[in-house]
Each structure stands twice: as C-alpha cells, then as structure tokens.
Amino acid sequence: MKRRAQPAFAEDPLNPIAPMSKPSPDHDIAALRQNYQSSGLRRSSLEADPVEQFRRWLQQAITADLLEPNALVLGTLNGNRPSSRTVLLKAFDQRGFVFFTNYRSRKAQEITNQPNVSMLFPWYGLERQVAILGPAERISTAESLAYFSSRPFGSRIGAWVSQQSEVIKSRQILEIKWQELKHRFANGEVPLPEAWGGFRVTPLEFEFWQGRENRLHDRFRYQRQDDGNKGQNWSIERLAP
C-alpha cells in the first residue's frame, strides 16, 4: 500500500520506533501542494493591451475579496544585490504603475541608482500572479500631494514620523514623535513631507500566470515594442511553465 505523506509531528504507525519528532517546518512545507483546477488562460481571450489585461485581473482579485489585492512585491537592486518588500499600488494607467513611499528609504535610494525594478502581484487565492518589469521614476510633487491629501490623518502624520529604513533605538521614539506631530498639526492640515511621494513604473514587460492542473500552468509574456511614431505595440508569447 502506498503511504501518504504524513506531517512530521504525527506518530508513525508503520514505524513504532520512530521517535515522536517536533513539528518540522521543512517537512511540512515540502508536503504542501495545491492542485490548481482553473480552466486556464487562453491566448484568444487575452487583451491586446497588457494594462487592460491587468485591469481585468485586478478587478477579479477585488471581486474575489482577496486580502490586499493591490499589494505587490517590489524588487530593487543595489549593485548586484537584490532586495524586495511589499508596497501598495495606488494608481495605474497607460503611463505606468504608481506606489508611494519615503524618498530616503532603502528602496528609493536603490531606485535612484538603478531605476529598473520588478513588481509582483501574488494573487494566490485566484491561482494567479502577474509580474511587471520596467524603470521607476518619481512622480510630480503635485501628484504626490493630491494622493497625500486623500490619506487619513493618522497616515499623513505617520509619513512625517518615520525616517523609513533608518536604524532606531526604540519604538518609544516613534510614539513620542507621533504625539508631538499630532499636536503640531492638530488643525488637520498636514503638509506633504519633503521626503515622501510616489514612483511610477513604466512597464516594458508583463507576465500573466494562471495555475493549471498537473503543473501545466499558463504563462503569457507581453513585451513592449516601440513602433516609431505609431506608438506602443505589445508582442505576446506563451512561456513554458
């Protein structure tokens, strides 16, 4: 009889001398396996424009009630050392994909030196991911201000409090500064911090990934082809899973 993989912490009935081991995350993670059931992504159903394809999938992620559907993992480079972190997508259109952050943070410094970034939207609840590559640049102060003004009071103060990515001695430092600034801006008018604003990523490449049965997933890559004065054009290719 074929034995099913058992969690490492279960007593093994077929091997009574095996000691009861402690839960082992290594073992458990290796045994985790999801068989994707989706009916897939077809070339014929893709939008010609990847921004429109992204819009469709983001809408579906929102409708499916995924947690943080606009969260993405942003990858940046410091020389040949990559780093990544989650940020929230706050706007997108034909010009690019916008997120907000501290301009003195690690990510912002890395972007200043090397503007090419990766963005990954992990929509596991839909057995999907979307990867986007392209250069990032700062948006205008006016655009940053428009978004900043729409944020709740606490978040606007928070942007002033935190010297993002700096080493700090204690949490208390943050809390004291928060109280101080809350009083300073008690009238509710919080100016845009000089070191806070948005970046826009101009996409050069997209990949849409849809999980399928037996690991035969669907992957489609769009690459931007600049077509002289006719504007943008996108090639579409299927990739092996």
Ligand SMILES: Cc1cc2nc3c(=O)[nH]c(=O)nc-3n(C[C@H](O)[C@H](O)[C@H](O)COP(=O)(O)O)c2cc1C
């Ligand atoms: C769900 C989620 C959303 C986040 N959104 C943002 C964001 O929009 N902007 C941001 O600067 N940091 C955001 N963060 C925090 C970043 O992941 C990161 O810790 C911070 O930006 C500092 O990164 P850095 O030191 O690499 O620059 C978010 C974290 C999580 C988990």
